[in-house]
Amino acid sequence: MGLFPEEKITVNLGERAYEVIIGPRLLSRLGHFLSGRDFTPRALLVTNTTAARLYAPLAEKSLARAGFEVVRAEIPDGEEHKSLATAAELYDLAYEHELDRRSPVLALGGGVVGDLAGFMAATYLRGVPYVQLPTTLLAQVDSSVGGKVAVNHPRGKNIIGAFYQPRLVLADVETLKTLPPREVRSGLAEVIKYGVIADPLFFAWLEENAERLLALEPAALVHAVAASVRIKAQVVEEDEREEGRRAVLNFGHTLGHALEAATGYTAWRHGEAVAVGMAAAARLAVYLGMLAEEEAARLVDLLRRVGLPVGLPGGISPEELLAFMRRDKKVLSGRLTFVLPVEIGKVEIVRDVPEEAVRRVLRLCYN
Structure with a gap:
């Protein structure tokens, strides 16, 4: 044992x-x-x-x-x-x-x-x-x-x-x-995701224990991995084939996957791209009037504390990212779909997000 x-x-x-x-x-x-x-x-x-x-x-x-x-x-x-x-x-x-x-x-x-x-x-x-x-x-x-x-x-x-x-x-x-520290940080992006989509108490625990996780304390790791897996298991049990609620697991991934594709899958770790995607999704939710600015700030602050990026790099235009987003497998009939937070611990799947709103938010997300 x-x-x-x-x-x-x-x-x-x-x-x-x-x-x-x-x-x-x-x-x-x-x-x-x-x-x-x-x-x-x-x-x-x-x-x-x-x-x-x-x-x-x-x-x-x-x-x-x-x-x-x-x-x-x-x-x-x-x-x-x-x-x-x-x-x-x-x-x-x-x-x-x-x-x-x-x-x-x-x-x-x-x-x-x-x-x-x-x-x-x-x-x-x-x-x-x-x-x-x-x-x-x-x-x-x-x-x-x-x-x-x-x-x-x-x-x-x-x-x-x-x-x-x-x-x-x-x-x-x-x-x-x-693991190299960069890989640990990348993994923490998905851990943070679970708190945002389903469990405000777990998110608060992460705010209190971020340093323990970065230090790879075994008890903290077991707790964080188990809490994340429980949330994912519950979602998968409800929607095994991503026909409904399982799409909430894609929080941060619409832009994250576009960023990975635009850079040839080599420049960014998956979790880093998802972190940028989550920060952008929170900003988009604020722009659309769905999320309070203070809640978005909590997410961005936690991502920064664990050393994850929250802004887009130069050299990639909003139009290029939008082009990749349109090809995403979650796009139906050409309509952009985002998972957007309405508060810490709750998200909504929003279909047909106006491209102009995404374009404006992306312009605000560059480092």
């Missing part, structure tokens, strides 16, 4: 239900968690260069003790490798090693690895089981839970994908100790 009790959260989706387990030292017990499930003993471990060096030997040793034969697929670091070309390489490897329909695909790494491995699992042999082993804060609180798997396309982020739930998620908070 670790120094702190594990948190176990069930994502209740009927026959697709699964557990999210959060705590320290989980990877060293990976084999234990997978034993007794309806898996065949050959597993594909998908990881990236950094996670492979830090955690793959630990995971593979635990799996070997439990009787699993591991085929490792190591991809380079970087969002640009979340592509159809990389997925094709994984298909080839799985086929060469004769993985069958009960062979688990294990995603060890951050959001890129999780999305890519999940997409591959959803489409190989029309679907094989997969397990999320997120090693970044961003992945632990967001992308590893909920079953949205995808790869990028040059014309947009995550526009080729599926809804495909994992069998299990193990969020080992010990892995967060090896």
